[in-house]
Amino acid sequence: MCLEEEQVILVNRNDKQIGLMSKMEAHEKAILHRAFSVFIFNDKKELLLQQRASHKYHSPNKWTNTCCSHQREGETNIQAGKRRLQEEMGFYCELKEVFSFIYKAPFDNGLTEHELDHVMIGSYNENPIINIEEVKGFCWLSIAGVKEDIANNPDKYTIWFKIILDAYLYQIKKTKKLNV
Secondary structure: OOOOOOEEEEEOOOOOEEEEEEHHHHHHHOOOEEEEEEEEEOOOOEEEEEEEOOOOOOOOOOEEOOEEEOOOOOOOHHHHHHHHHHHHHOOOOOEEEEEEEEEEEEOOOOOEEEEEEEEEEEEOOOOOOOOOOOEEEEEEEEHHHHHHHHHHOHHHEOHHHHHHHHHHHHHHHHHOOOOO
16 A cells, blocks of 8 residues: 555544544654554663665655554554564564553655554564565664664654653652553
């Protein structure tokens, strides 16, 4: 399915579906739509990061969370997360949704992410088998290491990852739960 044909689910602030729109149009018009972000940790509590492929239409070569995308109509958040994890990183694992929130992030190319993002976590201890059409590279890094690298090299990371990481860390602190 080409980018112009791929549909995103338009939602209101309560995550109620109100329509469908092409992914590109939703990003051009900054329309609120449903999305998800997956954070995979290993037993050492390291986060699996991916580097986006160099041909991506926005944020190429930038580092980000394990995977993220948009749900398809009729697909649950968990089903979508598992599908995309397999498509991008080449493995399956159990996922648990931990929270959702709304954010808006403009890109240099004029597009804007305006998403009601469902954040999921999972556990995996092997290296991924990346899909080079989607992912340029990967690494495992502690949360402290990620925070330090973002502070020293903020332009290496996607806008949404920095927003979502802050929201994730806030939720962890608020609920006093461990990351997995």
